[in-house]
Amino acid sequence: MARDDPPKSGIRDAILWHLTYTLGKDPDHAQLFDWRLALSHAVRDRIVDRWMESARATRRAGARRVYYLSMEFLIGRLLQDNIVNLQLADETQAAVDSFGLDYRALLLDEPDAALGNGGLGRLAACFMESLATIGCPAHGYGIRYEHGLFRQSFAAGRQVEAPEDWLVQPFVWQFERPEARFTLGFGGHVATHQGKPVWEPESFVQSEAFDVPVIGWPGNWANTLRLWAGRAVDPFDLSRFNAGDFTAAAEAEALARTISRVLYPQDSTEKGKRLRLTQEYFFSAASIRDILRRFEGEHGDLRLLPRKVAIQLNDTHPAIAGPELLRILHDERGLPFDEALDITRACVNYTNHTLLPEALESWGEGLFSDLLPRHLQIIERIDAADARAHPDRRGGARDQGRVRMGELAFMLSNRVNGVSALHTGLMKTTVFADRHRLHPDRIVNQTNGVTPRRWLLGCNPRLSRLICETIGRGWIADLEQLQRLEPHVADDGWLGRFAAAKAANKADLCDWTLREHGVALAPDAIFDVQIKRIHEYKRQHLNILEAIALWQAMRDDPGAGWPTRVKIFAGKAAPGYVLAKQIIRLINDVAAVVNADPATNERLQILYLPNYNVTLAERLIPAADLSEQISTAGKEASGTGNMKFALNGAPTIGTLDGANVEIRERVGAENFFLFGLTAEEAEARRLVPDHAGRAIAADPRLARAIEAIRSGSFSPDEPDRYGDIVANLTGADYFLVCSDFADYWRAQRQVDRAYADRDGWARMAARNLARSGWFSSDRAIRGYMQDIWGAQSLLGRE
Ligand code: Z2T
Structure with a gap:
């Protein structure tokens, strides 16, 4: 076998090649784990060309891109899914058999990526797969939690939780992008320079990108799921180290990493924790910067943004992306506030996933202004504009000292959707009754689907x-x-x-x-x-x-x-x-x-x-x-x-x-x-x-x-x-x-x-x-593409 030639034709040779040259293992001594990683690398190689070709096709077409922002992507194991979608199942099984290994056992050796709680996160994962199958140019944006949803066992019948540790093993499907970092501010205050408000944050954290390719069936298109991890701006303080304070020297890095450390295990309830809001802003702000960087690299005139960018908020968890986009357009790019608001609203859409009152997010204004003082001001202005436009409205985004994220997301969205016919109907008569009266065309239904x-x-x-x-x-x-x-x-x-x-x-x-x-x-x-x-x-x-x-x-x-x-x-x-x-x-x-x-x-x-x-x-x-x-x-x-x-x-x-x-x-x-x-x-x-x-x-x-x-x-x-x-x-x-x-x-x-x-x-x-x-998620995604995003498939002209 040639060292310089990772075989592209046969999967069997490719497995042996990766076992040797990627993992440095002698086939005679390899464990199931090594074989699984070698197979994963061989499969990954077969995704990469399609992936790059999909990105090139999207750039060539200058097509509108879809950005799916979600706190959760419950993707589970990926090896089998990728093999199936590449139509490699029979060949792979034969290759694995020929090594005297159990194919099912090999697939099951992969840990579950449990970056979600339940339905909402699994829906996001099904949607990513359908977007790739359809050939819709799209990115998923989320958080690369170091610890996914806790592991559950029973002791005398009672639930016992243990931390989940999926990243202890190498995660073969990710590509680290150390170059795609953004520095994000938190806290501080809003100063005035030449009559203009300027946010002067107190602390900074960097977002590091990890890209996971998502290949559609039958292997003709791949999109990117980009997961953000927290990193310190200055990971190591040498002066503190030299002064003998070894722990404090690494404190900034430990603190920054806390942001993406663990998935909140609440399904349909909100606890109003500061770290949760920090996570929400962290991944929303990093994603908005990434979206703008890509747009400005390809186009330029910010007024074209709505024609090139469709942002989908998976529930209100990323709703702060709206004010963040508005803030950058207005404060940093200098667009008038009302124009920035119109552009934002033309790009953003919001999916509601529950009517349970305890699950509707709201944040105390104290906490909010502590962490995001400029965003609170912007929300005040959005609210004021809304109150002027609708003098008869009942409630705003700010209410009794709290910021209500559902109201905010609704105001900043072109379309708001429910996830079943019954649910969408109830949205119109219950939580969003007043909003629906003011904007009778905004709420639409997209019944969920599965891949x-x-x-x-x-x-x-x-x-x-x-x-x-x-x-x-x-x-x-x-x-x-x-x-x-x-x-x-x-x-x-x-x-x-x-x-x-x-x-x-x-x-x-x-x-x-x-x-x-x-x-x-x-x-x-x-x-x-x-x-x-x-x-x-x-x-x-x-x-x-x-x-x-x-x-x-x-x-x-x-x-x-x-x-x-x-x-x-x-x-x-x-x-x-x-x-x-x-x-x-x-x-x-x-x-x-x-x-x-x-x-x-x-x-x-x-x-x-x-x-x-x-x-x-x-x-x-x-x-x-x-x-x-x-x-x-x-x-x-x-x-x-x-x-x-x-x-x-x-x-x-x-x-x-x-x-x-x-x-x-x-x-x-x-x-x-x-x-x-x-x-x-x-x-x-x-x-x-x-x-x-x-x-x-x-x-x-x-x-x-x-x-x-x-x-x-x-x-x-x-x-x-x-x-x-x-x-x-x-x-x-x-x-x-x-x-x-x-x-x-x-x-x-x-x-x-x-x-x-x-x-x-x-x-x-x-x-x-x-x-x-x-009930296919392909049908659901086509519905979003048509009714909400105005996006097109780039595969064989649908
Ligand atoms: C969740 O899984 C769902 C709703 C939430 O509201 C939060 C989470 Cl983590 C904030 C579920 C719904 O309960 C379920 O009915 C629905 O099918 C699913 O989202 C996907 O829409």
């Missing part, structure tokens, strides 16, 4: 093979083609193969739970799966209450012909969310009792898998029979797990919430197990005095299940362990668990009956697959 490359082709090879054998490969980039499966659903031979794929996926999962967790699952059972962050509004406690009631009913009437069910849970609770953590413990406590009961454990099993992440989702979803999407109507903005299950042939049991509504419309009401109050009914029910008490009084099953928890059936050593949960359920029950219980029970029994007819169930599952094509 079929990762969430079907990559994670479910058996089903993908069947689909390809049936309708070819067009569906991979045009998911609506799944409709062509529909005629085959009536064909018993085909249906048998469809059911066999699901059965084999379930058998794989059984092998894995036995190997990794020592749990033997019944492979014939209904695999009933609820996997997502733990939150009261997502109502994992409704699910476990139903499990308790089911267990009690089985004990009462063992001969009633109960189908076998395995209830699988997974998900993390925010470390400070006490009630969510109690729900985790309750599920684990119930599981211990129920699984140990010889009277029922042939028929009912409960399993809570620790450390839910992207990889675990990729394992569980292909093996699921039933998708639990049971949030209180009006509370889940969209959901995206719901789409992944449907796409993998698992019907939903769910409420009319978020995108469930649209899933049901598309897969058909007869292939969806609907229950529960509507969003409107839920609002009305909350006004009924003692609605929980009434529901409990009306339903002996519910009363008995709650009583079992209350009396300590699942915590005999500490009977009042779940006093808070019980008090919550029997008291205010804001999330209407009790009110929805009876209908949930009814829908679950409907599932039991439907599952008993195995062919009928398979047909229902297959129709979920065939009718889920619309």
Whole structure:
């Protein structure tokens, strides 16, 4: 093998070459880890040419670029995704086999990049992949957290958090860009020079860029995900070192690195912490500078900015990018304020992901002016302009000593979007009702989607093979083609193969739970799966209450012909969310009792898998029979797990919430197990005095299940362990668990009956697959390109 010639043709030679010359390992002594890195380098090489060609094509076309700003990119493992999108799967597997290695094990050796909490971060990752598949010139901007979302384990049923450490291993997919640094100011005050305000920051931090190429299917286009890390301007103070103060000498660097040290683990809540605002400004300001640097290098006249730049704010976390852009245009480039405001608004758009009041960001003005004094002044001026334009407006961006980021983002955006039809409608009537009245065209809907490359082709090879054998490969980039499966659903031979794929996926999962967790699952059972962050509004406690009631009913009437069910849970609770953590413990406590009961454990099993992440989702979803999407109507903005299950042939049991509504419309009401109050009914029910008490009084099953928890059936050593949960359920029950219980029970029994007819169930599952094509993130991204960004594909003239 030639040292100067990294092979481009065969992946097998390329792996050996990198093992030798990049990693310095003798193949005879290489570990799985070394092989995985060598393979990753070989795959990376095959992305780079496309990547550079995509950048060149974008410059040549002078095309409008999309900038997706997000605090979170929950990208997970990248090796398999890249192999799949480059269409290298077969060749790579053969090469890895020839070395006597296990291909799956090699892929799984990569740590999950958990740079996100849940849906919002995973959506950003799916969107990056779809942007590349479509060939839309785009950059993602985020933070290169040294520690991603914490690792979760259980100790006696309770969640224990441990730091996540993905960067301890070399991250092969990144390219460090030490030259692309920006110096960012914090704090200080606003001085006046020649009658003009000038921000004089007190301290400075540098942003260092790390670029991750994102290759689309089938390998024709690649965009960049640029992640920022904090660095000190002067990393080392020699005079302090010489004076003997060794720790202080490196203090500046330690402080600067703190900014990108750790991902905040809150999903849908805001804590108003200073470091969080620092993170938000840090990555927003670095990204804005990068965007302007690129624009000014290619164009020049700042008035052209809106024609060349579309900025998307993924929730309000990067909303400070608006005032930052305005500040640079006005303070530094000298444009009149109103013109700078118009340009900013023509570039910026905002996606809202929640209506939960506790998740809407607001910052105390004290903290804000402490950190960003000039930005606060600019926000005051934006607010004043808005008040002048709309004398009848109700509230502004500043309210009772706080800066409200939702209002600010709305004012500075050309388009504001919700993430499902229901959610967008509620935005117009609730949080943004007044804004919507003033700007009736600003709010638009873009229902979420998921990438079929990762969430079907990559994670479910058996089903993908069947689909390809049936309708070819067009569906991979045009998911609506799944409709062509529909005629085959009536064909018993085909249906048998469809059911066999699901059965084999379930058998794989059984092998894995036995190997990794020592749990033997019944492979014939209904695999009933609820996997997502733990939150009261997502109502994992409704699910476990139903499990308790089911267990009690089985004990009462063992001969009633109960189908076998395995209830699988997974998900993390925010470390400070006490009630969510109690729900985790309750599920684990119930599981211990129920699984140990010889009277029922042939028929009912409960399993809570620790450390839910992207990889675990990729394992569980292909093996699921039933998708639990049971949030209180009006509370889940969209959901995206719901789409992944449907796409993998698992019907939903769910409420009319978020995108469930649209899933049901598309897969058909007869292939969806609907229950529960509507969003409107839920609002009305909350006004009924003692609605929980009434529901409990009306339903002996519910009363008995709650009583079992209350009396300590699942915590005999500490009977009042779940006093808070019980008090919550029997008291205010804001999330209407009790009110929805009876209908949930009814829908679950409907599932039991439907599952008993195995062919009928398979047909229902297959129709979920065939009718889920619309939920591709390709469709969602095309919607953003058309309705929001005015961006075009540069691949083969779409
Ligand atoms: C998040 O994952 C979501 C909303 C948030 O609001 C924050 C986070 Cl970290 C600030 C989720 C929604 O809960 C979910 O319904 C939606 O599908 C997802 O964002 C993507 O839009």
